[in-house]
Amino acid sequence: MKKNSLIAIVVTLMGVFSHYDFAAGQRARLKDLTNIKGVRSNKLIGYGVVFGLAGTGDSAASITSLETVSQMLTKLGVKSKPEQLASGNFASVLVTAELPPFARSGDRLDIRVSTNGDATSLAGGTLLLSELRAGDGKVYVVAQGPVVIGQANGVGASVLTVATVPMGGLVEREFRPQLAPGGSLILSLKKADFTTNARISHAVNAHFRGFYAKSLDPASIRVEVPPQFKSRLVEFVAELESLKVALDRKAVVVLNERTGTVVIGNDVTLGPVTIAHGDLSIKVKDPEDEEAEEKDHSLLNLPKATVGGLVKSLNELGVKPQDLIGILQAIHAAGALQGEIVFI
Numbered sequence: 001m002k003k004n005s006l007i008a009i010v011v012t013l014m015g016v017f018s019h020y021d022f023a024a025g026q027r028a029r030l031k032d033l034t035n036i037k038g039v040r041s042n043k044l045i046g047y048g049v050v051f052g053l054a055g056t057g058d059s060a061a062s063i064t065s066l067e068t069v070s071q072m073l074t075k076l077g078v079k080s081k082p083e084q085l086a087s088g089n090f091a092s093v094l095v096t097a098e099l100p101p102f103a104r105s106g107d108r109l110d111i112r113v114s115t116n117g118d119a120t121s122l123a124g125g126t127l128l129l130s131e132l133r134a135g136d137g138k139v140y141v142v143a144q145g146p147v148v149i150g151q152a153n154g155v156g157a158s159v160l161t162v163a164t165v166p167m168g169g170l171v172e173r174e175f176r177p178q179l180a181p182g183g184s185l186i187l188s189l190k191k192a193d194f195t196t197n198a199r200i201s202h203a204v205n206a207h208f209r210g211f212y213a214k215s216l217d218p219a220s221i222r223v224e225v226p227p228q229f230k231s232r233l234v235e236f237v238a239e240l241e242s243l244k245v246a247l248d249r250k251a252v253v254v255l256n257e258r259t260g261t262v263v264i265g266n267d268v269t270l271g272p273v274t275i276a277h278g279d280l281s282i283k284v285k286d287p288e289d290e291e292a293e294e295k296d297h298s299l300l301n302l303p304k305a306t307v308g309g310l311v312k313s314l315n316e317l318g319v320k321p322q323d324l325i326g327i328l329q330a331i332h333a334a335g336a337l338q339g340e341i342v343f344i
Helices: 003-017 063-075 194-208 233-241 307-316 321-333
Strands: 027-029 034-036 042-051 090-099 108-115 126-133 139-146 162-171 184-189 213-217 220-224 244-246 252-256 261-264 273-277 280-284 299-302 340-343
Touching: 042 063, 042 139, 063 090, 090 126, 090 139, 108 126, 108 139, 126 162, 184 194, 194 213, 194 220, 194 244, 252 321, 261 307, 261 321, 273 321, 280 307, 307 321, 321 340
Parallel strands: 252 340, 280 299
Antiparallel strands: 027 244, 034 184, 042 090, 042 126, 090 108, 108 162, 126 139, 139 162, 184 220, 213 220, 252 261, 273 280
16 A cells, blocks of 8 residues: 555544544633643833822832932932932832733733832822833833722722732833744643643644644643645634643542532542441442342442542531541542542
8 A cells, every 4th residue: 555545544534533522521622721832921020119199108218219219300300319309209119010922012011010118008109111121131111100009099909009000011122932933833731631632632633634743741742833834823823722622630529628618520439438437337339249238227328439429428418518528538548539639
């Protein structure tokens, strides 16, 4: 058989099997399961001053704030010394923002300010021109505008020393990450998992009818850009993100001892076990074990079941949440709970 014919048969089979669910369960888009390596936001930070405060700004003890304002006024052509400034109507702040990928010059974004001195409230103030830099030391955004804390006057806000400047940041330097350097991109799973990783690779190869996706490790997949999409990367990524795969989750039981909350995954099962708790006896039987102890009304007989079924039965018998958590811990310690217990 010729090589080209063999490839054609394999690709056809991939297309057929792409319509078959290899695992029943919830399905999710690749957009919600993965990130594209390199396509991420960047943190920005700067230093600025908020003016116009009604006596709630930094006091005379905040020497750094006084010197900062003095230098600022000097640059604006107003000569002044730190001791000549009236404290209380301004506050030094740290200015932060998050620069989204592919941000263009002229785009606006929200700014967050946090007091650096002993100011008690930023309500009603205005942030003066501040430069925000990334980790490379370059200025990407300049910020200026009125500060907002909850309501416009800050009434009802629980924290008055942290505020936002809505759309107060102006992008000055564009941020353009490379989408598919070398003709391929890397999908990074938000939660590393062997099974989900393999399913994603299969779904991509089946959809695009070729061997384009290759799993590198449980958390990453390399995807080659098909020839027909070389000049249409945006369309390729959009089509890639819309693919759906069946999720594979670990069998986990989450316990909160403070509130008595129990959260159970769908796949948590129980093996044969017998438990004595107060006046109640619990027995989870193997389906092949036909012995029954029906005469003992204190014995709760359950077939080989899930934790959800056990919890439902115990709730119907009036078992308290704290006792329920103790029972689940004991079952897990005995090795009869097929899953993981997480305490929060």
